[in-house]
Amino acid sequence: MIVSEFVPKPYKFLLDSGSVTYNSPSNIALVKYWGKEAHQIPANPSISFTLNNCKTLTTLQFEKKTTKGFSFEVFFEGIIKNEFMPKIVQFFERIEVYLPFLSRYHFKIETSNTFPHSSGIASSASGMSALALCLVQLEQRLNPETTKAFFNKKASFLARLGSGSACRSIEGPLIVWGSHDNIIGSSDFLGIKYPYEVHPNFNNFCDTILLVDKGEKQVSSTVGHDLMHGHPFAEQRFAQAHTNIDALIKVFKTGDLSAFISIVEREALTLHAMMMSSDPYFTLMKPNTLEIINKIWAFRKKTGLHICFTLDAGANVHVLFPENEANEIRQFVKASLIMHCQNEHFIEDNLGQGAQPIKI
Ligand code: DP6
Numbered sequence: 001m002i003v004s005e006f007v008p009k010p011y012k013f014l015l016d017s018g019s020v021t022y023n024s025p026s027n028i029a030l031v032k033y034w035g036k037e038a039h040q041i042p043a044n045p046s047i048s049f050t051l052n053n054c055k056t057l058t059t060l061q062f063e064k065k066t067t068k069g070f071s072f073e074v075f076f077e078g079i080i081k082n083e084f085m086p087k088i089v090q091f092f093e094r095i096e097v098y099l100p101f102l103s104r105y106h107f108k109i110e111t112s113n114t115f116p117h118s119s120g121i122a123s124s125a126s127g128m129s130a131l132a133l134c135l136v137q138l139e140q141r142l143n144p145e146t147t148k149a150f151f152n153k154k155a156s157f158l159a160r161l162g163s164g165s166a167c168r169s170i171e172g173p174l175i176v177w178g179s180h181d182n183i184i185g186s187s188d189f190l191g192i193k194y195p196y197e198v199h200p201n202f203n204n205f206c207d208t209i210l211l212v213d214k215g216e217k218q219v220s221s222t223v224g225h226d227l228m229h230g231h232p233f234a235e236q237r238f239a240q241a242h243t244n245i246d247a248l249i250k251v252f253k254t255g256d257l258s259a260f261i262s263i264v265e266r267e268a269l270t271l272h273a274m275m276m277s278s279d280p281y282f283t284l285m286k287p288n289t290l291e292i293i294n295k296i297w298a299f300r301k302k303t304g305l306h307i308c309f310t311l312d313a314g315a316n317v318h319v320l321f322p323e324n325e326a327n328e329i330r331q332f333v334k335a336s337l338i339m340h341c342q343n344e345h346f347i348e349d350n351l352g353q354g355a356q357p358i359k360i
Contacts, residue, residue: 001039003189006098006154011142014104019061020137024130024355026054026115026123027168027175028207028310028318030264031244032271035228035237040094040160041188043228044241045180047248048165049320050172051207052352054115056126059360060134061108072107087162091128094161098154099135101142109134115347116214124221128162129155129169133355155355156190163221167191171354173205174198174252180245199255204323204350208333211345212288213315219275219282221313227278237274241267257322261300261308264320268311275313286315288340293317299332307332323350 027048035043065071070092074084088109096102109131113123136155140146146154152170160167160177167190168175174194180186184195228234244263251260275282289311296309296319307321307329319337321329330348338344 002097003157006157008098008100008139008143011101013142014064014101015062015138015141017061017063018138018141019059019360020134020141021057021059021358021360022130022133022137022355023055023057023358024126024133024169025051025172025352026056026126027051027165027172028312028320029165029168029267030248030310031241031267033164033177034225034271034274034313035231035234036164036225040164042164042178043225043234044238045176045178045183045186045245046165046168046241047174047176047194047245048168049205049207050169050175050352050354051349053349054113054126054209054347056111056113056123056130057358058109058111058127058130058134060131060138061110062105062138064104065106068103070103071105072109074109075111077112078110088131091131091162095132095135095158098158099139101139102135116211116345124163125165125169128166129159129355132156132159132162132166133170133357137357153190156192160190164225169355173351173353174202176245180242182246182249194252196249196252198252201255201257201322202252202351206321206323206326206329207349207351208319208321208330209347209349210292210317210319210333210337210341211343211347212292212317212341213286214342214345218284219313224275224278224313227280228274231274231278233274233277237270240270257306261306264310265308268309271313272311284314285311289315289317291340292319292337295336299336303328305329 027050029046029048031047033042033046133155156167156170168177175191176186177191179188185192305325310318
């Protein structure tokens with residue numbers, strides 16, 4: 001499947017060498033992407049908050065070469081990481097038609113994260129989006145007429161081919177990926193900024209990430225997505241994601257935080273319910289994940305504050321809350337929740353505006 005809009009005209013020239021650097025954030029889905037078809041087409045639309053502090057910084061050095069094929073080396077926090085190569089080769093193979101210069105250069109990819117290494121935080125979204133952005137930035141140097149709007153679209157389109165959720169990290173603070181009847185401009189190919197009114201209740205919304213388990217995931221996202229093929233509840237789940245986005249459109253307009261909480265928590269638990277009812281089945285929540293969830297529910301009942309949780313494909317808990325309730329909620333998190341984290345590790349984050357080029 002080739003999407004011709006993103007296939008460039010032949011470049012008029014190639015630069016001999018140089019480097020580009022991009023900073024790209026992670027994101028947290030409110031309505032989850034779980035299940036995909038060939039070419040990284042999502043089985044249902046998803047919507048996410050872009051984060052502000054959890055970021056990957058990537059520098060791409062390029063040097064013209066005459067040999068055939070891809071040539072690159074990859075470093076993570078200064079250390080060569082050959083184990084990252086297969087995923088990048090697969091990414092390059094998928095995107096070469098859109099970036100024909102890929103085989104003309106040798107690349108040195110240097111990358112680091114602002115969040116702790118192996119924190120169990122999905123680094124594929126920030127990592128793949130940062131790499132896609134560096135590559136599109138290089139292309140822009142070869143074709144300076146590219147507009148900012150096209151730049152962002154192409155970066156998101158390419159990032160999706162690296163890791164689906166990465167296409168939601170280019171911009172912020174609220175991104176939709178996947179075609180939805182009631183969201184104009186939404187597309188299975190790339191993420192777009194949420195195009196409608198968002199109530200001030202959601203300004204600077206906060207996300208404290210509780211690192212319950214920093215180990216390697218037992219099941220990769222790719223394997224998890226695949227288990228939605230033939231899953232007995234798949235069709236109902238995909239339909240539910242559409243309905244939940246419709247409900248969120250209303251919530252973003254009215255600022256109804258109670259309705260927000262009910263949609264977001266149901267999405268998180270449905271994601272895990274899909275994993276627990278697939279064949280083979282598995283659980284990614286840990287006892288501490290449930291401890292935290294129960295304490296959040298009890299605290300919300302007692303105080304009436306608008307604290308809620310969401311989960312990724314792992315044991316960590318994202319605690320979401322509005323900025324004007326942050327003081328009390330952060331105190332509660334520190335006093336009652338971080339004891340359930342590995343080494344009491346947590347990250348305070350909030351909504352961000354997306355990726356940024358870095359001049360070095
Ligand atoms: C549970 O984007 O990591 O975080 O496309 O196979 O790289 P691939 O999957 P990935 O899946 C993320 C799944 C999720 C939900 C979400 O972010 O929407």
